[in-house]
Amino acid sequence: MLLTIFQTLYKRKEKIEDIVLTIQQSSSKELDDFIVQYDPFINKTVSTICGRYITNQEDEYSIGLSAFHEAIKLYTYKKGASFLSFAKLIIKRELIDYFRRESKYQSMTSEKSESEDLHKQYDDHVYSSYIKNFDEVNRKEEILHFSEMLNQFGISLENLVEVSPKHEDTRKHIISVVDCITSDEEMTAFLYKKKKLPMNRLESKVDISRKTLEKHRKYIIAMCIIDVNDYIYLKNYLKRGD
Secondary structure, eight states, X not given: OHHHHHHXXXXXXXXXXXXXXXXXXXXXXXXXXXXXXXXXXXXXXXXXXXXXXXXXXXHHXXXXXXXXXXXXXXXXXXXXXXXXXHHHHHHHHHHHHHHHHHHXXXXXXXXXXXXXXXXXXXXXXXXXXXXXXXXXXXXXXXXXXXXXXXXXXXXXXXXXXXXXXXXXXXHHHHHHHHHHHHTOHHHHHHHHHHSSOOHHHHHTTSSSOHXXXXXXXXXXXXXXXXXXXXXXXXXXXXXXXX
């Protein structure tokens, strides 16, 4: 029973993140009950993103509900300290995709009168402006989540600017190290649990000196965070030279 899980976790002073990880291994009934409990959060998040109150009968709500369910399935310790922040990020991404699909669909219309065409041009302009603003909001949310993750490793965004590799060759070598870490579950787990690079294992897998790895430690960790969390906007900004 979900109540038993909550009572047990409460006694152990566990957080929502621990509840989510427990529910991932539980029955579908317990998952459904958990989603129902957080329905107000889903509704509020969707309504805030859309800029108006969204009822439970609207498509936007259904997308938010599905996204919250997806967030529960995807959440791990790698996604950051706050499950709700992660869930909000997933809901925003799914709504953005929905709005873009709707915009594309609306553009595939038959010929209309000149008056209707002018109205359509105006609607398209408003919709385009809305999507642009929506992207900006989601981009800020992504950066905020990234900053929170960096703080867990004792790194700030200002630090990151200072330690970023200046030469393209160096950047490519560092990215190969990042790929090596994030493709190895054991090294990724070590990174997130110990909050430091798995130097011993890493040295045996890459042709880069320990001194160089230490020098670029903060940048490597930051890039690992971006890769693991799949930040769509930050990845577009960073030219990885792939």
